[in-house]
Amino acid sequence: xxxxxxxxxxxxxxxxxxxxxxxxxxxxxxxxxxxxxxxxxxxxxxxxxxxxxxxxxxxxxxxxxxxxxxxxxxxxxxxxxxxxxxxxxxxxxxxxxxxxxxxxxxxxxxxxxxxxxxxxxxxxxxxxxxxxxxxxxxxxxxxxxxxxxxxxxxxxxxxxxxxxxxxxxxxxxxxxxxxxxxxxxxxxxxxxxxxxxxxxxxxxxxxxxxxxxxxxxxxxxxxx
Amino acid sequence: xxxxxxxxxxxxxxxxxxxxxxxxxxxxxxxxxxxxxxxxxxxxxxxxxxxxxxxxxxxxxxxxxxxxxxxxxxxxxxxxxxxxxxxxxxxxxxxxxxxxxxxxxxxxxxxxxxxxxxxxxxxxxxxxxxxxxxxxxxxxxxxxxxxxxxxxxxxxxxxxxxxxxxxxxxxxxxxxxxxxxxxxxxxxxxxxxxxxxxxxxxxxxxxxxxxxxxxxxxxxxxxx
Numbered sequence: 001x002x003x004x005x006x007x008x009x010x011x012x013x014x015x016x017x018x019x020x021x022x023x024x025x026x027x028x029x030x031x032x033x034x035x036x037x038x039x040x041x042x043x044x045x046x047x048x049x050x051x052x053x054x055x056x057x058x059x060x061x062x063x064x065x066x067x068x069x070x071x072x073x074x075x076x077x078x079x080x081x082x083x084x085x086x087x088x089x090x091x092x093x094x095x096x097x098x099x100x101x102x103x104x105x106x107x108x109x110x111x112x113x114x115x116x117x118x119x120x121x122x123x124x125x126x127x128x129x130x131x132x133x134x135x136x137x138x139x140x141x142x143x144x145x146x147x148x149x150x151x152x153x154x155x156x157x158x159x160x161x162x163x164x165x166x167x168x169x170x171x172x173x174x175x176x177x178x179x180x181x182x183x184x185x186x187x188x189x190x191x192x193x194x195x196x197x198x199x200x201x202x203x204x205x206x207x208x209x210x211x212x213x214x215x216x217x218x219x220x221x222x223x224x
Numbered sequence: 225x226x227x228x229x230x231x232x233x234x235x236x237x238x239x240x241x242x243x244x245x246x247x248x249x250x251x252x253x254x255x256x257x258x259x260x261x262x263x264x265x266x267x268x269x270x271x272x273x274x275x276x277x278x279x280x281x282x283x284x285x286x287x288x289x290x291x292x293x294x295x296x297x298x299x300x301x302x303x304x305x306x307x308x309x310x311x312x313x314x315x316x317x318x319x320x321x322x323x324x325x326x327x328x329x330x331x332x333x334x335x336x337x338x339x340x341x342x343x344x345x346x347x348x349x350x351x352x353x354x355x356x357x358x359x360x361x362x363x364x365x366x367x368x369x370x371x372x373x374x375x376x377x378x379x380x381x382x383x384x385x386x387x388x389x390x391x392x393x394x395x396x397x398x399x400x401x402x403x404x405x406x407x408x409x410x411x412x413x414x415x416x417x418x419x420x421x422x423x424x425x426x427x428x429x430x431x432x433x434x435x436x437x438x439x440x441x442x443x444x445x446x447x448x
Binding site: 133150171173175178181182185186189194199200214217220 | 414
C-alpha cells in the first residue's frame with residue numbers, strides 16, 4: 001500500500017470499529033489523519049468504498065499497491081463485486097487449514113502449535129473481524145456468516161482440547177466448554193482487542209509479543 | 225427491587241451498554257420488556273432517570289425497595305443530587321479495601337484470595353463500569369474518574385504480582401506488566417464482559433461459575 005492509503009486504512013479501521021461505520025463520516029477520517037476531506041475523495045468516492053478497501057486488503061493483501069485507478073469507486077471498477085464471497089472463501093480456507101490436524105487426531109501437532117495457529121487465525125484477520133462485529137446492522141450477511149464461523153472455530157478448538165486431554169497433553173478440566181471459552185477469548189483479546197477496541201488499547205504492541213503473552217498464559221494454565 | 229423495576233433495570237442496562245445511552249429511547253426499553261412506553265413513564269420521568277436509577281442501585285443496593293414516589297424524577301426528589309460523588313466514594317472504598325494487604329506485604333493473603341477479591345471488585349460493579357465504558361461522552365466526569373480508577377487498580381494488581389513473585393508464590397515471569405494485563409483482562413472478561421457485552425454473551429452464567437473458570441485459568445497459569 002502507499003503511505004496515504006496506509007494512513008486511511010488505519011484511521012478508518014479504528015473509526016469503523018470504535019465509532020461504527022454508520023456514525024463515521026469521511027471528514028472524521030480526514031481529521032484523524034490531518035488531511036483535507038477533499039484529499040480523501042481523491043482516493044475514494046465515499047466511505048462505503050473505504051470500507052470495501054479495508055475488507056479487500058484483508059483477503060487480498062497488497063491489492064491496492066497495483067491499483068492505479070483513483071478515486072476507487074465500487075460500481076465503476078467492479079473490483080468489489082464479489083467481495084463478500086471472497087471474504088467468506090478466505091475464512092473458509094483458514095478454517096479448513098486449522099481443521100487438518102483434527103483428521104489424524106493431532107498426531108504430530110502439539111498443543112503449542114495448535115494455540116499458535118489458532119492465534120494466527122484470529123490475529124491475521126483482526127481488523128475485518130472487528131469491523132464485522134461492530135457493524136452487524138450495516139453488514140448483515142457477513143455478520144450472519146461470521147457468527148456461524150465463530151461457532152465452528154469454537155467447536156474446532158474444543159475438539160482439539162478433548163483430543164489433547166485424551167492424549168494427556170492437556171490437564172483434566174471439569175468442563176471443556178468453559179475451558180475452550182477461556183482459550184478462545186484469551187486468544188481473541190490478545191489477537192484482536194488489545195490493539196483495536198480494548199478500553200485501554202495498546203496500538204504499538206506487536207502481534208508477536210501479544211502472542212507470546214497469550215501463549216504463556218494458556219500453556220501454563222492448561223498443558224499437562 | 226420490585227419485579228417491574230428489575231425488568232427495567234436489566235433491559236435498560238443491556239441497552240445502555242450495547243446500543244449506548246444516546247441511542248436508546250424509552251420505547252426501546254419498553255419494547256424489550258414487553259411493556260407499553262406509558263407504563264415505563266409511570267416509574268421514571270425519562271431515560272436519564274433510568275440511568276441514574278441503575279447507577280444508584282450499584283452504590284446503594286435495594287434503595288428502590290423503599291422508594292415509594294413514582295415516577296422517579298431527578299430534580300423533584302433530589303435523590304440523585306450527589307450520585308456521581310456517591311459512585312466515586314463507593315469505588316474509592318473498594319480500592320482502599322483491596323489495598324489493605326499491600327500494606328503488610330500480603331502476609332496472610334494468598335494469591336488465590338487476592339484474585340478472588342480482585343474478581344469481586346470488578347464483578348460487583350460490572351453494570352455501572354460497562355455503562356461508563358460505553359457512554360464516555362454522556363458521562364464525561366465519571367468516565368474521566370473511571371479511567372484513572374482502572375489505572376490505580378492495575379497498579380495494585382501489579383504490586384501484588386511483584387510481591388508474590390518475591391515470596392515465590394508466583395512463577396517468575398519475564399514482564400509483570402503484561403502478566404498483570406493478562407490477569408486484569410481475564411478478570412474483566414469473566415467478571416463483566418461475558419454476561420453483558422461479549423460477542424457471544426452468556427446471560428445465565430452465575431458470577432460464581434465465571435469466577436471459578438477465571439481463577440482456574442489464572443492460578444494454574446501463574447501460581448508457583
